[in-house]
Amino acid sequence: MTDTGIGARVLRKEDRRFLTGGGRYVDDINRPNQTHAVLVRSPHAHATINGINAKAAESAPGVIAVFAGADTAADGLGGLPCGWLINSKDGSPMAEPAHPVLAQGKVRHVGDPVAVVIAETRGQARDAAELVEVDYTELPSVVDTATAANPDQPQVHDEAANNTCYDWEFGDKAGADAGLANAHHVTKLDLVNQRLVPNAIEPRAAIGDYDSGEDRYTLYTTTQNPHVIRLLMCTAVLNLPETKVRVVAPDVGGGFGSKIYHYAEEALVTWASRKVGRPVKWTADRTEAFLSDAQGRDHVTHVELGLDKDGKFTALKISTVANLGAYLSTFGSAIPTYFYAPILAGVYTTPAIYCEVLGVFTHSVAVDAYRGAGRPEACYLLERVVDAAARETGLDPAEIRRRNFIPESAQPYQTPIALVYDGGNYQKNMEDCLAAADAAGFEARKAESAARGMLRGFGLCCYIEFCGAAPSAVAGALGARAGLYEAATVRVNPSGSISVMTGTHGHGQSHETTFAQLVSEQLGVDIGAVEIVHGDTDKIAFGMGTYGSRSLPVGGTAIVKSLDKVIDKGKKIAGHILEASADDIEFKDGQFAVSGTDKALAFGEVAGAAYVPHNYPLEELEPGLEETTYFDPPNFTFPAGCYICEVEIDKDTGVTRIDRFTAVDDFGVLVNPNIVEGQVHGGLVQGIGQALYEGCQYDAESGQLITGSYMDYCMPKASDVPSFAISTNETKSPTNPLGVRGCGEAGAIGAPPAVINAVVDALKDHGVTHIDMPATPEKVWRAIHGGATAMAAE
Amino acid sequence: MTMNVSMTVNGKAVAAEVEPRTLLVQYLREHLGLTGTHVGCDTSQCGACVVHVDGASVKACTMLAAQAEGATVVTIEGLANGDALHPMQEAFRDNHGLQCGFCTPGMVMSAVDIATRHPNPSEQTVREQLEGNICRCTGYHNIVKAVQAGAKAMGG
Ligand code: FES
Numbered sequence: 005m006t007d008t009g010i011g012a013r014v015l016r017k018e019d020r021r022f023l024t025g026g027g028r029y030v031d032d033i034n035r036p037n038q039t040h041a042v043l044v045r046s047p048h049a050h051a052t053i054n055g056i057n058a059k060a061a062e063s064a065p066g067v068i069a070v071f072a073g074a075d076t077a078a079d080g081l082g083g084l085p086c087g088w089l090i091n092s093k094d095g096s097p098m099a100e101p102a103h104p105v106l107a108q109g110k111v112r113h114v115g116d117p118v119a120v121v122i123a124e125t126r127g128q129a130r131d132a133a134e135l136v137e138v139d140y141t142e143l144p145s146v147v148d149t150a151t152a153a154n155p156d157q158p159q160v161h162d163e164a165a166n167n168t169c170y171d172w173e174f175g176d177k178a179g180a181d182a183g184l185a186n187a188h189h190v191t192k193l194d195l196v197n198q199r200l201v202p203n204a205i206e207p208r209a210a211i212g213d214y215d216s217g218e219d220r221y222t223l224y225t226t227t228q229n230p231h232v233i234r235l236l237m238c239t240a241v242l243n244l245p246e247t248k249v250r251v252v253a254p255d256v257g258g259g260f261g262s263k264i265y266h267y268a269e270e271a272l273v274t275w276a277s278r279k280v281g282r283p284v285k286w287t288a289d290r291t292e293a294f295l296s297d298a299q300g301r302d303h304v305t306h307v308e309l310g311l312d313k314d315g316k317f318t319a320l321k322i323s324t325v326a327n328l329g330a331y332l333s334t335f336g337s338a339i340p341t342y343f344y345a346p347i348l349a350g351v352y353t354t355p356a357i358y359c360e361v362l363g364v365f366t367h368s369v370a371v372d373a374y375r376g377a378g379r380p381e382a383c384y385l386l387e388r389v390v391d392a393a394a395r396e397t398g399l400d401p402a403e404i405r406r407r408n409f410i411p412e413s414a415q416p417y418q419t420p421i422a423l424v425y426d427g428g429n430y431q432k433n434m435e436d437c438l439a440a441a442d443a444a445g446f447e448a449r450k451a452e453s454a455a456r457g458m459l460r461g462f463g464l465c466c467y468i469e470f471c472g473a474a475p476s477a478v479a480g481a482l483g484a485r486a487g488l489y490e491a492a493t494v495r496v497n498p499s500g501s502i503s504v505m506t507g508t509h510g511h512g513q514s515h516e517t518t519f520a521q522l523v524s525e526q527l528g529v530d531i532g533a534v535e536i537v538h539g540d541t542d543k544i545a546f547g548m549g550t551y552g553s554r555s556l557p558v559g560g561t562a563i564v565k566s567l568d569k570v571i572d573k574g575k576k577i578a579g580h581i582l583e584a585s586a587d588d589i590e591f592k593d594g595q596f597a598v599s600g601t602d603k604a605l606a607f608g609e610v611a612g613a614a615y616v617p618h619n620y621p622l623e624e625l626e627p628g629l630e631e632t633t634y635f636d637p638p639n640f641t642f643p644a645g646c647y648i649c650e651v652e653i654d655k656d657t658g659v660t661r662i663d664r665f666t667a668v669d670d671f672g673v674l675v676n677p678n679i680v681e682g683q684v685h686g687g688l689v690q691g692i693g694q695a696l697y698e699g700c701q702y703d704a705e706s707g708q709l710i711t712g713s714y715m716d717y718c719m720p721k722a723s724d725v726p727s728f729a730i731s732t733n734e735t736k737s738p739t740n741p742l743g744v745r746g747c748g749e750a751g752a753i754g755a756p757p758a759v760i761n762a763v764v765d766a767l768k769d770h771g772v773t774h775i776d777m778p779a780t781p782e783k784v785w786r787a788i789h790g791g792a793t794a795m796a797a798e
Numbered sequence: 799m800t801m802n803v804s805m806t807v808n809g810k811a812v813a814a815e816v817e818p819r820t821l822l823v824q825y826l827r828e829h830l831g832l833t834g835t836h837v838g839c840d841t842s843q844c845g846a847c848v849v850h851v852d853g854a855s856v857k858a859c860t861m862l863a864a865q866a867e868g869a870t871v872v873t874i875e876g877l878a879n880g881d882a883l884h885p886m887q888e889a890f891r892d893n894h895g896l897q898c899g900f901c902t903p904g905m906v907m908s909a910v911d912i913a914t915r916h917p918n919p920s921e922q923t924v925r926e927q928l929e930g931n932i933c934r935c936t937g938y939h940n941i942v943k944a945v946q947a948g949a950k951a952m953g954g
């Protein structure tokens with residue numbers, strides 16, 4: 005047997021190369037004879053392009069070509085597609101304006117690509133890009149989410165009246181209205197879930213490499229889903245068959261959603277590599293990343309929660325305006341709708357829920373999924389309004405939750421808002437977390453803080469989310485233009501080493517280790533014998549990639565099912581060799597044995613025999629030992645948990661310090677607890693970043709991005725965040741044979757409300773009932789000194 | 799216009815003709831093929847590019863190659879002793895102090911420097927000393943543990 009199977013805290017296989025400088029990221033790749041591309045981007049939020057004069061640029065040193073929108077149009081390049089159709093309340097389809105790879109006559113956000121300069125060196129391309137003269141007529145712009153749909157606002161697209169992409173609804177309006185009307189008490193809250201910039205530390209990069217001999221393109225790109233990029237680029241933009249394009253995603257330095265989407269630069273370098281007859285490389289600098297990576301969140305929401313006289317929730321009604329940016333990104337339409345509203349029941353038995361979402365265009369960078377994607381927005385409003393209701397009704401925040409939890413006995417639980425939860429004891433998560441956080445000792449700690457002149461607050465959040473996108477039938481019924489299964493091939497090589505080809509992609513998630521542990525568990529081999537192959541459309545059958553904590557629940561299951569098939573085939577081979585029926589062969593401890601006898605073959609012997617079919621009954625038994633599975637999950641998985649944050653606030657400076665942070669998560673079965681803990685830590689800090697530090701801001705007048713670098717956009721540093729006390733409960737998910745639920749996003753979903761509930765709790769004696777994220781020292785200080793009303797109006 | 803620069807990188811004498819505006823990080827990555835040193839920002843804040851110049855940690859994006867004339871430079875590629883990882887590299891691996899690996903070379907180079915200056919650093923010291931290094935993946939929890947463990951293993 006092996007000690008590298010499921011549950012083992014094995015060290016990561018990928019670490020050695022990353023620790024010795026041996027990682028291979030896209031910008032580390034150089035192709036022979038390559039050229040360098042630099043984009044000319046719009047300096048205006050909204051402008052008409054009257055003309056482009058590239059003469060000076062074209063004759064600058066080292067310049068090979070300059071292409072603008074007219075060139076891509078002349079070659080018939082299509083626009084970047086949106087993968088999800090949303091219908092409005094009245095049944096009409098969403099407005100879906102063109103999203104060209106280079107601007108066609110108009111620019112719609114600062115950073116919108118206008119032209120691409122290709123030169124011998126990056127420096128020369130950059131110098132020449134400065135020489136491209138674009139004649140703009142500036143137009144008024146709109147960036148504000150709440151007012152974008154007002155009729156007097158500048159219009160982003162002619163085909164989207166009042167900047168409205170869709171006016172969508174979900175749930176039971178009549179039921180929610182009745183529940184609120186009959187409620188003993190209604191708690192109302194207005195919240196902003198601010199725009200964030202994902203900020204993977206590796207900037208995006210792409211190399212297009214056309215091989216005229218093979219008449220075939222290779223695109224090296226920083227993506228979370230190479231097959232999806234190939235599909236979208238081939239079918240929507242370049243009009244090529246998949247056979248002509250190979251997409252390679254080598255090591256990728258973090259994604260958090262921002263590297264899911266098909267971006268203009270990918271199509272541009274691929275197309276241009278044929279135009280100039282040489283490879284074309286583009287690497288974003290950080291400024292460009294701020295101006296072109298899809299951003300996250302950006303909701304303005306009004307929520308009402310009805311309660312009966314016992315504090316039981318009677319109804320929940322939500323109205324959200326969601327900013328989609330200037331163009332629809334790949335999943336931009338789906339995130340504030342189907343990845344948001346269906347989880348609004350949270351962990352509670354609220355009987356009637358209604359949510360309406362107005363999706364609006366503005367002159368800003370496109371918004372799409374960012375770690376959690378829709379679920380953090382839902383969790384934030386729900387856990388904030390529950391706390392507000394507790395305050396207003398005089399109930400303890402833990403007690404109001406106790407009165408409303410979905411009991412474990414009601415699982416699987418049909419929520420009133422489409423989803424069926426797949427098990428979990430939500431109250432236990434909270435009680436365990438309260439104990440681990442020493443909630444009982446809070447008042448003493450608060451008194452001790454007060455003695456030092458400091459304010460202390462206690463914040464609770466009970467989150468649930470859905471992972472493992474997606475049952476394709478469900479997604480399709482809701483407007484998805486793709487299926488969301490995952491593919492995996494397990495190839496047992498003649499010497500017994502094992503290659504696993506997965507359609508998911510690891511960019512920090514440790515797939516090379518976790519997936520190898522699945523093989524180790526099932527085949528009884530050490531993880532050293534297993535190679536995980538990902539990130540290359542030429543090597544892997546197909547795949548939908550990595551996002552939404554789907555890799556293990558969906559991609560891992562595809563691997564496990566392929567392993568089952570390998571074992572079945574192995575039994576046939578062993579049966580043939582041992583002259584027994586395959587039905588009498590059992591596979592245990594890495595051996596194929598004839599039941600009840602001592603006749604057995606080691607796994608490696610069967611692997612070898614699979615490729616030496618000297619006397620096979622070829623009618624019944626094919627040579628080879630390789631199996632592929634496409635797994636489409638029957639349901640989502642539903643991780644849930646409880647986070648408790650304790651903050652200390654300096655009244656004089658408004659600085660909030662997180663003193664303690666405790667987490668209890670139920671992720672189902674853990675394959676490698678080290679890796680799961682790392683995912684939780686990372687998610688929590690992104691959530692804390694949203695709560696206290698981060699916020700993407702555009703100037704209301706000019707539409708200029710104000711937070712366009714690490715000087716202005718506050719990334720959490722080591723000294724800004726605490727160490728964490730985390731533990732897990734385990735409810736096996738019935739949705740997949742592994743019993744796993746997914747752990748990648750939980751922290752980013754649950755942390756923001758826990759932190760802000762703690763901040764509001766700390767400030768409650770100063771009359772503060774609400775503060776919007778990020779709770780910066782200035783905002784907190786003003787809340788203390790200016791009172792709550794001043795803050796709410798801001 | 800180009801100019802000649804020469805220095806010692808990971809124990810080897812190197813020299814090249816470069817444009818005067820060439821940054822040290824560009825020189826390492828593009829001329830020497832030492833792509834372990836990364837670029838994560840353009841405002842000298844992320845720390846993905848940290849190397850050692852004459853024994854001290856330096857952000858290689860803030861320095862021209864020409865300014866390193868005659869210097870002794872160590873990059874992440876020069877830290878291990880053959881197959882044996884440096885104790886700080888080992889500590890990052892043991893403590894799962896890296897995920898996507900992109901900030902890692904800069905983190906490790908900074909950590910070695912921190913450990914040299916603070917042989918037995920407290921959690922607070924490590925957090926403050928990592929001011930110049932951003933990681934988006936790990937939440938720092940395991941990086942802090944790794945730096946403390948690595949400092950200890952280095953003889954603190
Ligand atoms: S590249 Fe970010 S600090 Fe040097």
Ligand code: FES
Pocket residue numbers: 205257258512895896897898899900901902932933934935936
């Ligand atoms: S490990 Fe990915 S940025 Fe630090």
